[in-house]
Amino acid sequence: MVRVGLPAVLAAACLIGGCSGFLPAAGPTASAVEKGADVATDQGLLARYEIVDVDAAVVEALRGRPLDSLLASFGDRRPSVQPVIGVGDAVTVTIWEAGSGGLFSGPAIADRFSTGSKSSSIPEQIVARDGTISVPYAGRIQVAGKRAPDVQAQIEQELAGKAIQPQVLVTVNSPLSTSVTVLGEAAAAGGGARLAAAGRAGGAAPVSVLGGGRVPLTEKGDRLLDVIATAGGISAPVNETFVRLSRGSTTATVPMTAVVSNPRENIFLRPGDTLTLVRDPQTFLAVGATGANFEIPFSAEGITLAQALAKAGGLRDFQADPAGVFVFRFEPASVVRRLHPASPLLSANFVPVVYRINMRDPNSLFVSQAFRMRNRDLVYVSNAPFTEVQKVLSVFSTVTSPIASGASLYSATR
Numbered sequence: 439m440v441r442v443g444l445p446a447v448l449a450a451a452c453l454i455g456g457c458s459g460f461l462p463a464a465g466p467t468a469s470a471v472e473k474g475a476d477v478a479t480d481q482g483l484l485a486r487y488e489i490v491d492v493d494a495a496v497v498e499a500l501r502g503r504p505l506d507s508l509l510a511s512f513g514d515r516r517p518s519v520q521p522v523i524g525v526g527d528a529v530t531v532t533i534w535e536a537g538s539g540g541l542f543s544g545p546a547i548a549d550r551f552s553t554g555s556k557s558s559s560i561p562e563q564i565v566a567r568d569g570t571i572s573v574p575y576a577g578r579i580q581v582a583g584k585r586a587p588d589v590q591a592q593i594e595q596e597l598a599g600k601a602i603q604p605q606v607l608v609t610v611n612s613p614l615s616t617s618v619t620v621l622g623e624a625a626a627a628g629g630g631a632r633l634a635a636a637g638r639a640g641g642a643a644p645v646s647v648l649g650g651g652r653v654p655l656t657e658k659g660d661r662l663l664d665v666i667a668t669a670g671g672i673s674a675p676v677n678e679t680f681v682r683l684s685r686g687s688t689t690a691t692v693p694m695t696a697v698v699s700n701p702r703e704n705i706f707l708r709p710g711d712t713l714t715l716v717r718d719p720q721t722f723l724a725v726g727a728t729g730a731n732f733e734i735p736f737s738a739e740g741i742t743l744a745q746a747l748a749k750a751g752g753l754r755d756f757q758a759d760p761a762g763v764f765v766f767r768f769e770p771a772s773v774v775r776r777l778h779p780a781s782p783l784l785s786a787n788f789v790p791v792v793y794r795i796n797m798r799d800p801n802s803l804f805v806s807q808a809f810r811m812r813n814r815d816l817v818y819v820s821n822a823p824f825t826e827v828q829k830v831l832s833v834f835s836t837v838t839s840p841i842a843s844g845a846s847l848y849s850a851t852r
Contacts, residue, residue: 465726468762468820471792481615485782487790491763496793497808498851507703508662508683511690514705516659520533522711523581523589529571529592530609531560532802536603541575543602562611569750575600582816584834612850618660618707621714623679625668661782662697663712677737682714683707690796691716721813724750724779726819727758743795744806747819760797762820767791767812 455620464517466474481807492495525531534557535543538653543556563571569582576596590606597604653665662681666672672679672694679694685708694715707713721733729751736749741763741766747753753760768788783789793809795802811817 439540443702448821465818465820467823468759471762471764471794471818471820474646474734474847475792488778488783489792489794490777492793492795492802492805492809494603494805494808496777499803500773501730506690506692507522508690508692508697509702509707509796511688512683512685514702516706517655517708520585520587520785521613521616522583522657523608523610524613524709525567525569525582526614527565527610527616528562528612529565529581530611530612531571531573532592532607532609533558533560533597533601534605535601542604550551564576565615573597577669581608588652590629592633605799608705613654614652616709617654618665618709619712620651620653620665620669620715621712622682623672623674623717624666655707655709659752661706663704665707666715672715672726674715677739678717678735678769679717680718680738682716683848684712685710685713695739696738719815720813722746722813723817724817724818727754727821728752728753728817728819733808741811742807743809743811743817744803746815747806750817757821759822762822763795763797764820765793765795765809766818767793 472489474484475489476488478484481675521595533542533551535541537543538556540556542558560573565571565582570578570580571592573579579589579593579596584592586608589608591771593606593608597606633738652671653660653668655665660668663682665775676694676798680691681694681697682689683689692703709783718738719735720738721735723733724746725731728747734746734749743751767790769789769791771784771789774789774791775784781789795806795809797803797806
């Protein structure tokens with residue numbers, strides 16, 4: 439009978455270990471990740487990515503990355519309660535006269551119950567590029583940049599001596615110059631009806647935001663959530679939606695949940711603002727020796743590394759290397775400069791960074807609860823070194839088992 443002793447097995451394992459790079463694996467070992475940061479070339483070592491060991495100082499440095507805030511970016515000043523007329527607005531002028539037979543009152547009609555006051559409405563006009571509208575017998579009237587009561591007084595002054603004690607009412611039917619553009623995930627169902635009601639209440643014509651459109655601001659001032667509600671709400675889940683506000687040359691993006699949970703972020707909007715509701719599900723990839731290997735979603739408010747590992751099923755007890763927990767991410771060069779000021783990769787706008795967490799250290803359990811995950815992060819847990827030895831022994835066993843079985847059969851038949 440052929441006996442295979444333990445020394446022979448270990449020797450064979452060592453020999454086969456040289457070919458461990460050809461064995462099945464979910465990814466590189468922890469040592470391979472470290473060695474792969476630099477690659478040898480004819481010109482010397484070439485840096486491919488930065489490795490950062492995560493500790494409390496690194497977490498604090500990453501917290502220094504500024505987060506968008508609507509309040510910090512735009513302030514929260516209530517707009518004027520009496521908006522002015524602007525170019526592109528639709529305006530209607532109605533003129534009353536004290537008696538019949540005037541320019542706008544027409545011939546007198548015998549009616550003992552009539553007060554004698556007559557009116558005439560001038561068809562709706564769009565304020566021209568030069569900011570004017572036309573009023574019969576008054577000529578071109580400059581209205582852009584003025585309040586409706588001021589325009590009324592100006593027209594009455596121009597008609598004095600021509601009409602019979604004229605009284606003028608100026609109505610802005612479609613206040614495009616005092617509106618907000620709403621785009622993106624504004625709910626279609628009911629949005630047009632809400633805007634129509636808002637338009638009638640504010641003296642404006644119905645405006646629809648189906649597939650994007652404009653929402654007129656009211657004189658009392660409208661906050662961000664007011665405008666979203668007028669547009670019909672959002673069609674996407676709140677925890678997957680971001681609010682992007684553009685005003686002039688400034689743009690800021692915040693999670694919808696931040697606006698809902700923090701009243702200070704629910705700022706007043708101003709005419710000309712562009713509000714985009716963006717559905718952007720936040721996800722990270724879990725690969726390697728975790729309980730689950732797939733793309734995992736998380737809330738727009740974000741999660742920590744500890745929560746991400748829990749969502750991925752934790753570390754596999756008989757496979758994972760606790761010292762080989764990595765987060766792969768592209769970081770802005772400004773962030774990497776705070777972590778590795780001498781990095782040779784700072785010439786690029788974004789730098790590939792591998793964050794390494796040693797979960798054998800009990801303190802790393804606290805650090806992982808403070809390390810914030812980002813959208814499209816990749817969490818990788820490498821196999822423990824002993825797992826590779828097990829694979830080698832398994833391969834050796836498949837080779838030696840038939841030999842041992844054949845030897846046993848040969849001995850039995852002799």
